[in-house]
Amino acid sequence: MADGAGPERADGVRVVDVGRLPGRVNRMLRTTRRVRDAALALDADVYQLHDPELIPVGLSLKRLGKKVVFDSHEDVPSQLLAKPYLGKTSARLLSQSFGAYQRFACSRFDGVIAATPTIRDKFVPINPRSVDVNNYPLVSEFDVAADWRNKPPQVCYVGSISAIRGIRELVRACALLRSNARLALAGQFAETELEAEVRGYPGWDKVIAHGHLGRVGVNRVMRGAMAGLVTLHPVLNYLDALPVKMFEYMAAGIPVIASRFPLWRSIIDKHGCGVCVDPGDPAAIAAAIDHLVQHPELAARMGENGRRAVEQHYNWLHESEKLIAFYETV
Numbered sequence: 001m002a003d004g005a006g007p008e009r010a011d012g013v014r015v016v017d018v019g020r021l022p023g024r025v026n027r028m029l030r031t032t033r034r035v036r037d038a039a040l041a042l043d044a045d046v047y048q049l050h051d052p053e054l055i056p057v058g059l060s061l062k063r064l065g066k067k068v069v070f071d072s073h074e075d076v077p078s079q080l081l082a083k084p085y086l087g088k089t090s091a092r093l094l095s096q097s098f099g100a101y102q103r104f105a106c107s108r109f110d111g112v113i114a115a116t117p118t119i120r121d122k123f124v125p126i127n128p129r130s131v132d133v134n135n136y137p138l139v140s141e142f143d144v145a146a147d148w149r150n151k152p153p154q155v156c157y158v159g160s161i162s163a164i165r166g167i168r169e170l171v172r173a174c175a176l177l178r179s180n181a182r183l184a185l186a187g188q189f190a191e192t193e194l195e196a197e198v199r200g201y202p203g204w205d206k207v208i209a210h211g212h213l214g215r216v217g218v219n220r221v222m223r224g225a226m227a228g229l230v231t232l233h234p235v236l237n238y239l240d241a242l243p244v245k246m247f248e249y250m251a252a253g254i255p256v257i258a259s260r261f262p263l264w265r266s267i268i269d270k271h272g273c274g275v276c277v278d279p280g281d282p283a284a285i286a287a288a289i290d291h292l293v294q295h296p297e298l299a300a301r302m303g304e305n306g307r308r309a310v311e312q313h314y315n316w317l318h319e320s321e322k323l324i325a326f327y328e329t330v
Helices: 024-042 052-063 076-081 088-106 117-123 167-174 192-199 202-206 215-223 244-251 262-271 282-294 296-312 316-329
Strands: 008-010 013-015 046-049 067-072 111-114 130-132 154-158 182-186 207-211 228-230 256-259 274-277
Touching: 024 052, 046 052, 052 067, 052 088, 076 088, 111 117, 111 316, 117 130, 130 316, 154 215, 154 244, 154 282, 167 182, 167 192, 167 202, 167 282, 182 215, 202 207, 228 244, 244 256, 244 262, 244 296, 256 262, 256 282, 262 274, 262 296, 274 282, 282 296
Parallel strands: 046 067, 067 111, 111 130, 154 182, 154 228, 182 207, 228 256, 256 274
Antiparallel strands: 008 013
């Protein structure tokens, strides 16, 4: 860690803190050196690196004969292409340069763990020992014992609240609702200016803003909802992502109202566990909310389908077995 909180032990795991330094340049250079020195002092059996700026540390450890695994949560070359502040030419050059460097490094590492099958498929030609370990929920953490007959007409959004995650469209959709549904928000706004903006929208009077909640509070909000919303914008990094919140809604036994991305739609349609909409269309979002709130039997059936799909396929137990098998090969 590099948060300045000091060393600790959490759930039997020893956490080493290398200290927090101000500024992006410091974090990329001096903090990286600190991480390298701390890693060498640990003399671990295997080093798993996530941050792209730690790739040089991984190469340094490999030169010393260490086992190194790269953990890729994002498709960074594609992510760079989507940065509007870089400009098209700069973004393309930076994406190509980083992509070449990443291929060079990861071909020398002992394996790659990817957050989605799409990212994994891009690494397999570089390093055959590549596996996807998806961030699926732990089923036991979610209670589905709610009585649908007594549920209030309420839907929920859980997670970080930002423009790119669709908060403007969600609040605008609330103003278009024909039912008496309300939207429960559980999470913090990424920007105070955005919060002030949407609080001024006509639909805000139908929003219940809980702010940040712990696991117990989030579970309570999901248990009391008739659907969970994950209407993220169609930016490059989201199209092939597997959002953990979608699977958490399914684990909680509530239907999903999700962006109509092909990957997400294939999962939702296959299991009959929700509705896909245009995330940029508040009227479509409102119509989906109204439909599920006004048809609780349908919503309950979709919720049961989603829970069953998580129990059988999209759960952490399956992924942990893949992770252990991967480390056995390393």
